[in-house]
Amino acid sequence: MNQPAEPTPHRRAALAFIFVTVMLDMLAFGIIIPVLPHLIVDLIGGSIARAAVWVGAFGALYMTMQFVFSPVQGALSDRYGRRTVILISSLGLGVDFIVMALAPVLWLLFLGRAVSGVCAASFSTANAYIADIVPKEKRAAAFGMLGAAFGIGFIVGPALGGFLGHWNLRLxxxxxxxxxxxxxxxxxxxxxxxxxxxxxTASFDWRHANPFGAVVLLRRYPQVFALATVFFLINLAQFSLNSTYVLFTDYRFGWGPQAVGYTLGLVGVCSGLVQAVLVRRLMPKLGERRMILIGLSLCVLGYLAFGLAPTALLFLLAIPVFCLGGLAGPPAQSMMTHQVDPHEQGRLQGALTSLASLAGIFGPAMFANLFALFISDHAPVSHLPGAAFVLAAMLLAVATLVAIRATRHVPQTAHPDDVSLANVQPAMGDVPTPGIPSPHSAEQTR
Known part of the structure; x- marks a missing residue:
């Protein structure tokens, strides 16, 4: 087996671009987070409860498009290369945001979200790009660096969006x-x-470039399939935040777009520190399995704290605990890439994104309607507006049990994941043929 080649300035520039790509895309999505629900309220002229239902519908539409097209994008990147898919994604998103900025009616804004779902391939393809050029033992830290890019974009994006939205919701x-x-x-x-x-790959195969064919790929790798189940539950729980955070904090604490933007900026700071610093430092000490289980356990605690916090201060104090749950993502993602043939990394990423999208089809509507129910006069339990977060904690508890079983044979020793943008080496010599949001990070709060 050949040793990885020494890093070249060309490769370093490529990895730096992937970092910047993810950061800019996260920044672009983060900017609209504090204003999209309020724009929906303006366009329908309805109540917060009615707007919550529409926010759920917007999220379900977006993820339906990703569910259908993510395997296509993954297969296309395996056949035609990562660069083409990333560039088309960025161009399509730019044009789509312009359409949404001009949308005078709700149906056009709705159509814009559908196009966004089709075009948003850069997150998944960026991970496939990392799997192409980073050796196996360094991928967890590399994925952590991408998570840090999400964090940086999440720090600036919502805060900037809240500031701009204060002046004009379309800006x-x-x-x-x-x-x-x-x-x-x-x-x-x-x-x-x-x-x-x-x-x-020699050709583009429609049998594999569809959501159901992609799941067949996962079933060929038993450990990957089990971890993909964990991955699905993580993403399903994440939509409790995506679909209710803005309206929940408005209802519970009276926060407007500016306050939401600043608090989501705090989420970005904490997430960035976890992904850029803690993942790389804790991986050699804890190993992949312990990192996954610790991260999932902290996610459970974070969601429970969000749902049951009686005051805004306690809600804010729960944010660092929740963000520490991000320790689970990079090692789980790295573990899955180890198991899949190198030339199928794009298809793996497409399959995982499809699972995240499947969660997004049901998650937004489920959590948004649950929130609407528990703030209505027909609530089965009085004064529990955080019911969606409590349900998310239960889903993550199940995910933890599945992860315990799926990783029970994984050694506790860890690879020395000392990765930075300056020292990543391409992995072309590690494997016969080179070929995954973090979706837990890739799906943004909307």
Whole structure:
């Protein structure tokens, strides 16, 4: 087996671009987080409870599009390369944000979310790009660096969106469009291809480029399939935040777009520290299995605290606990890439994104309607507006039990995951043929 080649300035620039791509895309999505629900309220002229139902419908539509098209994008990147998919994604998102900024009626805004779901491939393809160029023993830390990029975008995006939305609810959409188009131009001139033609799949196979064919791929790898189940439950629970955070904090604590933006900025700070610092430092000490189980357990505690916090202060104090749950994502993602053939990394990413999207089809409507029920006069339990977060904690408790069983034979020793943008080495020599949001991070609060 050949040793990985020494890093070149070209490769370093490529990894830096992937980092910037994820950060800019997260920034673009983060900017609209504090304003999209309020824009829906304005367009329908309805109550918060009615708007919550529409927010759930928007989320379900977005994820339905991702469920259908993510395997297609993964298979296309395996066949035609990562660069093409990333560039088309950035360009499509830029144009789509412009359409949403101009939307005078709800149905056009609804259509814009559908197009966003089709185009949002850069997160999953970025992970496949990392699997192409980073050796196996360093991937967990590399995925942690991508998580840090999410965190940086999440720090600035919602805070900026809340500030801009204070002046005009549509202004954040224009800024998001500009960021996506700048990212396209940057990638067009900087990004090299990570998957050479001789290492790509021979043809594009529609049997595998669909959500159900993608699940068949997961079933070929038993440990991957079990971890994918954990992955699905994580993403399903995440939609309790995606679909209710803005309206819940407005109802419970009276927070407007600006306060929501600042608190989501706090989430970004904590998440960035976890992904960029703690993952890399704790991996050699804890190993992949312990990191996954500790992260899931902290997620359970975080969701319970969100749902049951009686005051805004206690809600804020729960944010660092919840963000520590991010310790589970990078090692789980790394573990799955180890099990899959190198030339199928794009299909693996597409399959995992489809699972996240499947969670997104049911999650937003389920949690948004649960929130609406528990703030209505027909609530089965009085004064429990955080019921959606309590349900999320229960789902993560199940995910923890599945992870315990799925990883019971994983050694406790860890690889020395000392990765930075400056020292990542391409893994082309590690495998016969090179070929995953973090979806837990990739799906944003909406």
């Amino acid at each position: 954040p959409f224009w800024v998001a469009a500009s960021l996506s188009l700048v990212n396209f131009c940057y990638g067009y001139f900087v990004l090299p291809e990570s998957l050479p033609k001789e290492r790509r």
